Amino acid sequence: MSPAKTMLPCWGIDLGGTKIEGAILDPSEPNKALYRLRLPTEATEGYDHILRQIERMIEQLEQISGLPRPARIGIGTPGVTVPRTGLLKNSNTLCLNGKAVGRDVSARLGCEAILANDANCCALAEATLGAGRGYPTIFGIILGTGVGGGIVVHGQVLSGPHGIAGEWGHNPLPGENTPCYCGHYGCIETVCSGPSLEKFYAAHSGIARSLPEIVSRASEGDASAIITLERLRSKFSEALGAVINILDPDAVVIGGGVGNIDLLYEESTRTAVLRHLFNPYLRTEFLRPTLGDSAGVFGAAMLSASSKP
Numbered sequence: 281m282s283p284a285k286t287m288l289p290c291w292g293i294d295l296g297g298t299k300i301e302g303a304i305l306d307p308s309e310p311n312k313a314l315y316r317l318r319l320p321t322e323a324t325e326g327y328d329h330i331l332r333q334i335e336r337m338i339e340q341l342e343q344i345s346g347l348p349r350p351a352r353i354g355i356g357t358p359g360v361t362v363p364r365t366g367l368l369k370n371s372n373t374l375c376l377n378g379k380a381v382g383r384d385v386s387a388r389l390g391c392e393a394i395l396a397n398d399a400n401c402c403a404l405a406e407a408t409l410g411a412g413r414g415y416p417t418i419f420g421i422i423l424g425t426g427v428g429g430g431i432v433v434h435g436q437v438l439s440g441p442h443g444i445a446g447e448w449g450h451n452p453l454p455g456e457n458t459p460c461y462c463g464h465y466g467c468i469e470t471v472c473s474g475p476s477l478e479k480f481y482a483a484h485s486g487i488a489r490s491l492p493e494i495v496s497r498a499s500e501g502d503a504s505a506i507i508t509l510e511r512l513r514s515k516f517s518e519a520l521g522a523v524i525n526i527l528d529p530d531a532v533v534i535g536g537g538v539g540n541i542d543l544l545y546e547e548s549t550r551t552a553v554l555r556h557l558f559n560p561y562l563r564t565e566f567l568r569p570t571l572g573d574s575a576g577v578f579g580a581a582m583l584s585a586s587s588k589p
């Protein structure tokens with residue numbers, strides 16, 4: 281990154297299924313948006329409409345900021361752009377799948393659109409502006425309705441030839457065999473996601489409860505809740521230990537609803553992770569995210585400041 285480039289404001293768009301969020305950051309104070317706007321995605325109107333909404337967002341940002349359109353804009357979205365073809369896949373905004381979103385947005389806006397998976401954007405934001413700032417290698421986890429992740433090394437998101445670097449949620453866990461929507465069995469997501477924990481609790485206790493209720497009942501001594509959370513600790517530790525053996529990150533930032541659970545940051549969880557390490561001690565820090573729902577759009581903006589997205 282050249283010094284001249286770092287002085288330019290960074291523009292980012294978080295393209296969600298229901299809303300498009302846009303932000304302009306000042307690189308000298310990037311954890312505060314200079315400007316931030318929202319528009320509805322209106323995904324049911326189709327792909328061309330989404331492209332128009334993105335263009336509208338950029339025009340509105342130009343108007344309120346008085347800034348000229350930048351040469352590069354970062355865009356975060358669910359799904360993965362296949363590096364070889366430039367086509368998006370695995371997006372839950374279905375009309376984006378199979379489309380050359382990056383190329384089409386670039387052509388429409390007349391500037392370079394740099395696309396990244398939304399989990400990668402969150403990881404990039406937390407690594408460069410949030411909890412992971414100052415750590416060379418970050419594994420940014422989303423542990424919520426789904427389980428995903430992103431890897432950031434020295435401020436750069438790792439993507440990989442398949443665009444799936446950091447997608448640990450669909451690694452199988454030994455001894456687990458619950459079918460996953462991805463076609464495999466026993467994926468981490470089928471064990472550690474919020475809905476999976478709720479299902480486990482319901483099967484064990486015979487009563488359906490939300491994850492926050494389960495967490496609060498565990499502290500009141502509900503045996504099924506305690507078993508559910510201890511199972512999370514054990515399985516999460518096993519899953520994360522495998523990642524640490526491969527990546528050896530300086531810090532892990534644990535986002536998503538399940539990432540709020542205090543138990544994951546307890547010393548006994550670190551001890552459980554250590555059991556799976558090829559090392560006699562564990563130095564990797566386990567951090568709570570600090571940017572909240574700003575991480576997606578801030579990470580998208582930081583993509584435009586990143587030399588190798």
Ligand SMILES: [Zn+2]
Binds near residue numbers: 460462469
């Ligand atoms: Zn899966």
